[in-house]
Amino acid sequence: MRRFLIAGNWKMNGGPYDAAELLQGLKEQKAEVDENVDVLVCPPFVSIGMASEILHDTDIQVGGQNLHFEENGAFTGEISGSMLVESGCNYVIIGHSERRQYFGETDETVNKRVKKAIEHKLAPVVCVGESLAQRKKDEHFDLVKNQVKAALFGLSEDDAMDVVIAYEPIWAIGTGETASPEQAQEMHKHIRDVLAELYSQDVADGINILYGGSMKPANAEELLSQPDVDGGLIGGASLDAGSFSEIITIA
Numbered sequence: 033m034r035r036f037l038i039a040g041n042w043k044m045n046g047g048p049y050d051a052a053e054l055l056q057g058l059k060e061q062k063a064e065v066d067e068n069v070d071v072l073v074c075p076p077f078v079s080i081g082m083a084s085e086i087l088h089d090t091d092i093q094v095g096g097q098n099l100h101f102e103e104n105g106a107f108t109g110e111i112s113g114s115m116l117v118e119s120g121c122n123y124v125i126i127g128h129s130e131r132r133q134y135f136g137e138t139d140e141t142v143n144k145r146v147k148k149a150i151e152h153k154l155a156p157v158v159c160v161g162e163s164l165a166q167r168k169k170d171e172h173f174d175l176v177k178n179q180v181k182a183a184l185f186g187l188s189e190d191d192a193m194d195v196v197i198a199y200e201p202i203w204a205i206g207t208g209e210t211a212s213p214e215q216a217q218e219m220h221k222h223i224r225d226v227l228a229e230l231y232s233q234d235v236a237d238g239i240n241i242l243y244g245g246s247m248k249p250a251n252a253e254e255l256l257s258q259p260d261v262d263g264g265l266i267g268g269a270s271l272d273a274g275s276f277s278e279i280i281t282i283a
């Protein structure tokens with residue numbers, strides 16, 4: 033039985049001061065979340081310690097927005113899995129389209145990061161999704177299938193069960209445009225079929241598949257009521273405690 037996961041991706045927003053304010057607001061509204069819903073916030077690295085401290089007496093969990101696939105060493109600007117764990121994280125976003133587009137992430141580095149996350153018992157939230165041009169050329173199903181297969185390459189069934197997939201059509205991220213509930217369901221079902229092909233129907237049925245792309249209180253209900261949509265990865269609307277709480281309530 034899958035539980036909903038409502039995850040906030042703050043991106044490069046919310047240094048320690050702003051993070052404290054936002055999290056206090058969230059805490060006041062949602063310290064105790066419904067038993068069928070997991071809630072996650074992924075602040076920038078510098079605010080993770082603060083977030084863990086503020087949220088330690090709530091059910092809200094904390095995650096990173098990336099991790100490096102090496103353990104430690106001369107990798108200026110990078111953060112390791114053990115650092116995230118030590119700072120209180122139990123999830124990490126991997127392969128967000130912004131990382132793929134601006135920071136050279138490839139299917140191969142995504143796979144290495146997924147493996148490193150699992151080694152540290154951090155649940156990887158693996159982002160996949162097509163551009164508008166790829167959708168227009170009708171390449172989206174093949175592209176997403178290849179992204180999922182590459183991200184999970186070499187993972188055992190047990191490890192795959194810890195993975196969360198986030199389907200984020202690039203054309204819907206931060207644009208105010210959302211995939212229709214039918215488009216989301218169609219792709220989520222496709223991803224579940226890919227997982228069943230890679231592992232088994234049982235494994236596919238146990239893996240959470242989140243939708244991401246301009247989810248907000250006004251469209252959350254329609255999206256979250258689709259049978260294969262198990263939650264949301266939320267950017268813009270997660271920066272407002274009221275909107276994020278509303279989405280959690282809807283879930």
Ligand code: PEP
Nearest residue numbers: 205206244245246267268
């Ligand atoms: C995201 O970047 O993961 C995202 C879904 O952003 P937004 O909700 O702002 O579209």
